[in-house]
Amino acid sequence: MSLTTVDQPEEIFQQAVDTFELLGSAPRLRIVWELSRAERDVSSLAAQLGKSLAVVSRHLTKLRLAGLVSVRTQGRYQVYTVEDAWVIEIVHRMMENLVRRRDEDDGDHGADPPRQL
Template sequence: MNADNKCGLSPDSQYVELAVEVFSMLADATRIRIILALRDEELSVNHLADIVDKSPAAVSQHLAKLRLARIVATRQEGTRVFYRLANEHARQLVADAIFQAEHALDQNPAHHRAAMPAAAPVRSITGA
């Protein structure tokens, strides 16, 4: 608990208002889909548009907002711009939100089932 307080995780933290802005920025299904698409690789606007099934113009507007919020970063290669997550926290925040949503719909959500190790086969005393 003390470590949480040292890292700004207290009710009176100066970061609470900024955290609200992050949640506000993520309160859009297209932006969540963009973050999920970027979780393992950097992608161009056109590739992201194909993945999230939106127009490149719409995706570009969402990316501009995510970039202003420092959730995504860019790399330019010639005339193409590639987007990536700025850090691992957006990935984890979205994953946790999806996991929480799974809990709302299922008492035994998929992320818990996936984390459970497979049971070892039971052997008889004879070794068969």
């Protein structure tokens, strides 16, 4: 059954809001973007983002507690990744859409109607 034909309980909407709020932070969205491309440890993420270890670590903790990223130990490093294909899909589609809008020649940036998935 399609999600569009079923009423969703309020708790599902609240979980979606909570997830989008987490992704609504530019550093956290960038972290998810980078981790969707390759797993990384805190040091390499901090260097890639130009942020301190403490800042990146705080964001990773929030993302991990929300279940958006996972961590595993590799030697003496904690390596983070995004394993949820749907999270990766949402972030990639959003970024692709924004790049497409930016690159449109006609300058019309009106919202496209949502597509049926």
